[in-house]
Amino acid sequence: MSLLVVGSVALDSVETPFGKRDDVLGGSATYFAAAASLLTKVSVVGVVGEDFPLADLDFLRQRGVELDGLSSVRGKTFRWRGRYGFDLNAPETLDTQLNVFEHFSPRLGPSARKAERIFLGNIDPELQMRVLDQAERPRLVCADTMNYWISSRRAQLLELLPRVDVLMVNDGEVRQLAGESNVVKAAHAAQRLGAKAVVVKRGEYGALLVTGEHSFFAPAFPLADVRDPTGAGDTFAGGFLGLLDRLDAGDAVALRQATVMGCTIASFTVEQFSLDRLRELDLTQVRQRFAAFRQLVHFDELPDHVA
């Protein structure tokens, strides 16, 4: 089994009602790898600048994450600054500095090319395709995208979709992509555009998996302490693909378990700022919360006499 993620490695400055952090570890590939590495072997392809504190990634190396594809180039690292209000669902972006990420052109080394499963983080769909062009024969491709690419790179995105097994987007993105306000209809439309399955991430409300005509819903774990939602979506993806790779499967049963695993690891991420909670997380804790998810949604059949 082998899993490749292509995406950002960043320095984030985040403010929530529960605290503030400056220039802390962030980025979609970082969060993804921290989550997925609890379950399987992950390789990262990305770029950082000279200012990046590479030692901050030591905990990933210790979990077996392959960082050879992370190139360090002249210039500054991608920086994002955002603020969340009491409605923790959507941040206000205060500043984005692409820096070295602006000219990022993913190059896959020999082992990355052989990855069986690939997560295409939220980058230009043209670059996402370039990743797939370099991959030898991935068994499962999962792609994230965002409003900016849906409007400005629509043609490229539509070219990408038939090569995608699981499109992973939020409510607003799937609606925008499909031009359809109903999320279920929008997910079906995205399937007609080529994506084999669609996962709609709904933040604090959970995630909806649509495969063919079937739907599966996993709630977000109800938490009494949410400090920083940053990275929840990318750790969802990391848990999702990490489990599929660990199980070496992509059938309906595995996709449902993977969706819950995504929600499980994401629920830890938001308990602390940056990757602080993921750093110390282990698979025993993850298994416990996965089991708690089963309790959270379990209910008995109706007795026959209610008819």
Next chain:
Amino acid sequence: MSLLVVGSVALDSVETPFGKRDDVLGGSATYFAAAASLLTKVSVVGVVGEDFPLADLDFLRQRGVELDGLSSVRGKTFRWRGRYGFDLNAPETLDTQLNVFEHFSPRLGPSARKAERIFLGNIDPELQMRVLDQAERPRLVCADTMNYWISSRRAQLLELLPRVDVLMVNDGEVRQLAGESNVVKAAHAAQRLGAKAVVVKRGEYGALLVTGEHSFFAPAFPLADVRDPTGAGDTFAGGFLGLLDRLDAGDAVALRQATVMGCTIASFTVEQFSLDRLRELDLTQVRQRFAAFRQLVHFDELPDHVA
């Protein structure tokens, strides 16, 4: 078994992106009774004006709903006018005419006083208490409320809460009541204020049941066609209490099933305007969708080797 609902019987004018209806049947007690009567015997206490088309309630009578407590008085019926945008979660209220509802003072007849389960629709908490004062010995009391009462009748509401088994509110209401933005913490705070259990209705995202330290989550059924969300919350309550009354139970297992039954019947309500879908609904269809809910949330345990 016997179930009493006290609330509004109204004429609604509703506009959604999918159509428009004027002066159609509405009101919390009406929606509640239409849902609950699929499962058990319901009595309604409410008031309408001279202009109310009583024949519109014939389908409820045919389902065994007891309408003797619905008084018809001089004046006009409560009217509500609202509009929903593509985000169907919250309507914009365009006009509210309380009319005869303004001086509504619930009077329970001999059989209503003996009701074993009571739903206090969204009215002044002072009136909700007056209902409980007339009830002989209800086994389960469930109350709805809203932002207006939480701010303007806080003292009365706090007096009511210790007499409530299940407080049924939405996200914003439980947050406002508790002065706490985290929904789980807010539900626990509502329990400390006296409510034994709390159901947080989250519209298109489902419902969260908090009993003691345990949580249960039921998603909204993913529907491709939602025409009019009006009455979803009240039919949720009708399905919830209707099933508890039918099962003659209020334990944790039954509360979970009741939450799903609430989501099940609410999911039919929103498929058509007004009570149109509820009018033709039968228990066979309800059982089928309840079973589909089990499919919607089912996932397998992790295999032991993922450790």
